[in-house]
Structure formats: structure tokens, C-alpha cells
Amino acid sequence: MSTTSAPLPASVPATMTAITIGAFGGPEVLTPGERPTPAPGPGEILVKVEAAGVNRPDVMQRKGLYPPPPGASDVPGLEIAGTVVALGPQTSRYKLGDKVCALVAGGGYAQYCTAQEAITLPVPEGLSMAEAAALPETVFTVWNNIFERGHLAAGEWLLVHGGTSGIGTTAIQMAKAFGAHVAVTAGSDDKCAACIRLGADLAVNYREKDFVAEVKSATGGKGANVILDMIGGPYIQKNYEAAAVDGRIVQIAFQKGAKAEVDFMRVMMKRLVHTGSTLRARPLAEKAALAEGIMQKVWPLISEGRLRPVMDQSFPLAEAARAHERMEASTHIGKIVLTVS
Incomplete structure (x- = not known):
């Protein structure tokens, strides 16, 4: 003091x-x-x-x-x-x-x-x-990571893991307000339905479906332009698969671990950017x-x-x-x- x-x-x-x-x-x-x-x-x-x-x-x-x-x-x-x-x-x-x-x-x-x-x-x-x-922790996190680091633009697709978290529910609303399309993952059909009610265009129950395939289908095979990930671990490689060419992946947490074995060829071939930040x-x-x-x-x-x-x-x-x-x-x-x- x-x-x-x-x-x-x-x-x-x-x-x-x-x-x-x-x-x-x-x-x-x-x-x-x-x-x-x-x-x-x-x-x-x-x-x-x-x-x-x-x-x-x-x-x-x-x-x-x-x-x-x-x-x-x-x-x-x-x-x-x-x-x-x-x-x-x-x-x-x-x-x-x-x-x-x-x-x-x-x-x-x-x-x-x-x-x-x-x-x-x-x-x-x-x-x-x-x-x-x-508001503060979630809004600061979403604004910084999706819009300032991820550079999400109107018309692009955003994929958010953990769609019903405080971060996820805020991200859905903010991204839609700025004209983006939103896909989310969540752990139950009820949670997916809640995300759709908030405005998400696609909600994938990750316990039952492959979010990579679902995102690719929804985007006409292109993938997500920006991915906000708080899971890490095995999701890192999947994010590379789900990302569009010139996609931006923003890491904000590692609920399933900060280490993973990944094929970085996807980063080169798609010209991906994988960044991340902490706020505190x-x-x-x-x-x-x-x-x-x-x-x-x-x-x-x-x-x-x-x-x-x-x-x-x-x-x-x-x-x-x-x-x-x-x-x-x-x-x-x-x-x-x-x-x-």
C-alpha cells in the first residue's frame, strides 16, 4: 500500500x-x-x-x-x-x-x-x-482478445469454446452486435439451446458431435476466422483444423492443459496466427x-x-x-x- x-x-x-x-x-x-x-x-x-x-x-x-x-x-x-x-x-x-x-x-x-x-x-x-x-472481467477479456487481438470483422465467423460461460455468453452477444457469425461449443443440448437463444448461429454439443466437421459445414468448408479457446490441450490441433485460411486463434486459458502435440504444418499452409494473453x-x-x-x-x-x-x-x-x-x-x-x- x-x-x-x-x-x-x-x-x-x-x-x-x-x-x-x-x-x-x-x-x-x-x-x-x-x-x-x-x-x-x-x-x-x-x-x-x-x-x-x-x-x-x-x-x-x-x-x-x-x-x-x-x-x-x-x-x-x-x-x-x-x-x-x-x-x-x-x-x-x-x-x-x-x-x-x-x-x-x-x-x-x-x-x-x-x-x-x-x-x-x-x-x-x-x-x-x-x-x-x-461485466468487467468478461467484457475486458472479450474486447481485448476477440476484437483487438483477433481482429474479428463483420461477416466473419467466430468460434467460441465454452459458449455458456460468462466469457462465452458475452462473446456471443458482442460478436453478433458487431455483425459477425458465431459458432460455439457446449457440453449439453440445453446449453447449446441457450447459446442459440442468445444469437449464436451454430451450437455444437462437443460430447456428441465433432465441432471441426460442424464448423466446416456451417461455413461452406472455409472454417472459422477467429477462435477463442479456453480449453487448450487436445483442442489446439482441432482448432488448427477448424480455422479458416488466415485464421486467428486466441488462447485465454488451458482447462485441459497447456501442452499438446500438434502438426504445425496447418499453421504454415493456412497462414494461421496463434496468439494469447492474460489480463491480470x-x-x-x-x-x-x-x-x-x-x-x-x-x-x-x-x-x-x-x-x-x-x-x-x-x-x-x-x-x-x-x-x-x-x-x-x-x-x-x-x-x-x-x-x-
């Missing part, structure tokens, strides 16, 4: 409830405990959290596989929504009482959380706090630039009714372990959030 942090207002308690990771392991290691309330440093605001999104990286952190970057809170949670209750030095965008949602490097599973003002966005009108908390440890300036683009290009989609977070289930903050159990069961459709009293 910076030595130039702003003192906490009298209205803010000195301590708060936060979810701690007692030891790396299963969901049961997530327990509520008392922590000092953080004070906002330069460029930061303090948010009284009303809701926090639950994401796969939180699960990885709980297991000891995704440590927070240097200087970040060890409390899990990468996206929050709530009310501004204190302002740090060198802040000017928000005032006390403003309703905001923010991408944070950690600390979201708590009653209070500091956020960099530069990567904080106003809560869109008409959304609940739970819905607003479901990126420099503030890069995330701030993403926030500006999102404010200009994505936030209007919400006010127009073309993008809305798909909500699965909410749990009280103290029941974070149950939220992780639901996520790891992979039965959810859309976002899981924690509500904070």
Missing part, C-alpha cells in the same frame, strides 16, 4: 469482512475473515462492494495455480460493482456516491475494495449491481486503454439493449465456497456472482 494513501473517512470502518484462502485446495478453503479496510492510494478509489463476479482465475488462485501479481491483494476477486466511498490522491473522474464497476487485480471478495480509477466504469443505467459486477498482470496503461475502448464501443451496446450479462446464480459473500463448487461443476449458464451486505 502506498504511503500516500488517503485516510479512510469516518463513515468507513477500519476493518471489513473478506474471503481468505487459508490453504490451497478445494472450495472449502475459502472462509470469511476480518481484514483491515484498504485505503485508496494515488489514482485509486475505494468502493463499497455490493457484488463481485466469480471467475475461473479465482478458482485457479484458490488452487495455488494463479498467484496475484506483486502488490495486489491476496483476497480473490477480479471484478466488482458498488459505490465510491473514498477518493485517493490524483483522482478526478468519480465523486463520492457514484455507482461504478471495476476490473481489479484482486480483493473483490470483500466488503470494500480499492480500484484504479482508470479501469473503473460507470454502472450502466438499468443494470442491477449484480449484473454490473458480471498487464500494465495499468494497457488496461486503461482497453477501458477507454470499451467505454466508447461496448457500453453503448448495453444502453441499446444489445448486450446484457447472462446471470446464473448469486451467493452471499460468506458462501463463496458454494459459488466455487457451482463453477467447478460446470453446470452454470452465464455469470456467478457474490452479493455483499
Whole structure:
């Protein structure tokens, strides 16, 4: 914490409830405990959290596989929504009482959380706090990886693995809003039907059908122009088969492993680009630039009714372990959030 942090207002308690990771392991290691309330440093605001999104990286952190970057809170949670209750030095965008949602490097599973003002966005009108908390991590990820790294253009085909995840449901809506065709994979017919209702042009139950053949058929044999993959492992080679000539494959996670044996001849013959990124440890300036683009290009989609977070289930903050159990069961459709009293 910076030595130039702003003192906490009298209205803010000195301590708060936060979810701690007692030891790396299963969901049961997530327990509520008392922590000092953080004070906002330069460029930061303090948010009284009303809701926090639950994401796969939180699960990885709980297991000891995704440590927070240097200087970040060890409390899990990468996206929050709530009310501004204190302002740090060198802040000017928000005032006390403003309703905001923010991408944070950690600390979201708590009653209070500091956020960099530069990567904080106003809560869109008409959304609940739970819905607003479901936006930052997913929207930043989709915008950066599909549109900035993948360069998805109107008329192209996007293939998203995990179509009913928070990332997947957001990707479907954003890609359709910008004029693309969307194919997804999901693990049941019910999940596939949910993706079609959101606007997907093709939904493949990967337990029953070969997504490579289905994508090739839907695209007249050409394949997908952009593939967003969070699976890895055996999907890497399949993605090369499913990709179109000059296709772009963007890796954001490796649920089935980061190592695979692949035939790179497909990369040469199709002129493929296989890239990837993480978000949490990126420099503030890069995330701030993403926030500006999102404010200009994505936030209007919400006010127009073309993008809305798909909500699965909410749990009280103290029941974070149950939220992780639901996520790891992979039965959810859309976002899981924690509500904070």
C-alpha cells in the first residue's frame, strides 16, 4: 500500500469482512475473515462492494495455480460493482456516491475494495449491481482478445469454446452486435439451446458431435476466422483444423492443459496466427486503454439493449465456497456472482 494513501473517512470502518484462502485446495478453503479496510492510494478509489463476479482465475488462485501479481491483494476477486466511498490522491473522474464497476487485480471478495480509477466504469443505467459486477472481467477479456487481438470483422465467423460461460455468453452477444457469425461449443443440448437463444448461429454439443466437421459445414468448408479457446490441450490441433485460411486463434486459458502435440504444418499452409494473453498482470496503461475502448464501443451496446450479462446464480459473500463448487461443476449458464451486505 502506498504511503500516500488517503485516510479512510469516518463513515468507513477500519476493518471489513473478506474471503481468505487459508490453504490451497478445494472450495472449502475459502472462509470469511476480518481484514483491515484498504485505503485508496494515488489514482485509486475505494468502493463499497455490493457484488463481485466469480471467475475461473479465482478458482485457479484458490488452487495455488494463479498467484496475484506483486502488490495486489491476496483476497480473490477480479471484478466488482458498488459505490465510491473514498477518493485517493490524483483522482478526478468519480465523486463520492457514484455507482461504478471495476476490473481489479484482486480483493473483490470483500466488503470494500480499492480500484484504479482508470479501469473503473460507470454502472450502466438499468443494470442491477449484480449484473454490473458480471461485466468487467468478461467484457475486458472479450474486447481485448476477440476484437483487438483477433481482429474479428463483420461477416466473419467466430468460434467460441465454452459458449455458456460468462466469457462465452458475452462473446456471443458482442460478436453478433458487431455483425459477425458465431459458432460455439457446449457440453449439453440445453446449453447449446441457450447459446442459440442468445444469437449464436451454430451450437455444437462437443460430447456428441465433432465441432471441426460442424464448423466446416456451417461455413461452406472455409472454417472459422477467429477462435477463442479456453480449453487448450487436445483442442489446439482441432482448432488448427477448424480455422479458416488466415485464421486467428486466441488462447485465454488451458482447462485441459497447456501442452499438446500438434502438426504445425496447418499453421504454415493456412497462414494461421496463434496468439494469447492474460489480463491480470498487464500494465495499468494497457488496461486503461482497453477501458477507454470499451467505454466508447461496448457500453453503448448495453444502453441499446444489445448486450446484457447472462446471470446464473448469486451467493452471499460468506458462501463463496458454494459459488466455487457451482463453477467447478460446470453446470452454470452465464455469470456467478457474490452479493455483499
